[in-house]
Amino acid sequence: MPLQIYDEHVHLRPHQEPLPAHRLQPMIDAAREQGVILGVREHAPLPEKYQVGPNRDYFFAMSPDELDGFLLQFHGTDVAFGLEVDYFPDAFDEIRQTVEAILDRARSMGLVIGGLHGSVHLLPGEIDDIPGKPPGLGVVMWDDTREHFEQLIEARGLPAIIEDYHDWLIGLIRTGFFQTLSHIDLLRKFDRADERGRSVYFADYENLYEESMFDVLAAAAECDMAVELNTQGLDRPYGRPFLSQKALVYCRQKQIPVAFGSDAHRPAEIGRHFETAAQMFAEAGIERLVYFRDLRPHYWTYA
Ligand SMILES: [Zn+2]
Ligand SMILES: [Zn+2]
Structure with missing residues (x-):
């Protein structure tokens, strides 16, 4: 175990109803105890x-009203502040402006800036996912x-979902705006194996899935973007990190920088399953991992 682990994907609150306030201090305390250097990506x-729902947060994101209280908690700390940003192809200009305004604000407050993760948590479709949703919004929260x-599989069919998800990831990468691609295999969040070891959802589409996933990694290589090995998948029925061993080997071959991220939403989850991740890195021949300061890559070795 290294003395210090850079965990590049940490949140400041759990997803529960109603959403509690962001709290940095408990994360700082837990990180110190475990030798983790926090990379917050809220x-x-x-x-x-x-911005739908009563708090304009789609029941998971930061409400615009929460931004000040969130940023103020970093004041006087050396914790790297960063964001996990949802990508929508039809709203990217606005996304860029909003995020740049937040970064400017953080800089003017003298905060340490880490990096930006780009994510796809919402996908094209129409299902009744949240109360009070305006008709015809066109996107669906499928990962809650x-x-x-x-329901989304029922409505769209899995092949269309696989294509949409990976198309949006490639779109996100091509913007060149984000430093790290979040949890590439998030689409498998609810996946599990049947008694023959085949995926209950993806069994008939494994080839399509894998080709699409490698198209995304090829785009990351082309655009010099980092990807993360996200260990939350180990705590789900899927039982594997989001970023497969095969994908890791590809990252080494194409020199795609790889970050470690626990996707912790609670103090006890910080740095989770780092040993498993480190074993996978070692097997793939990846010796150094990336972390970001002021949107620029830095490297650390884990062994
Ligand atoms: Zn996420
Ligand atoms: Zn996250």
């Missing part, structure tokens, strides 16, 4: 069009519950 406010994921 959900950024959504584009206006998608298995029921919603299954």
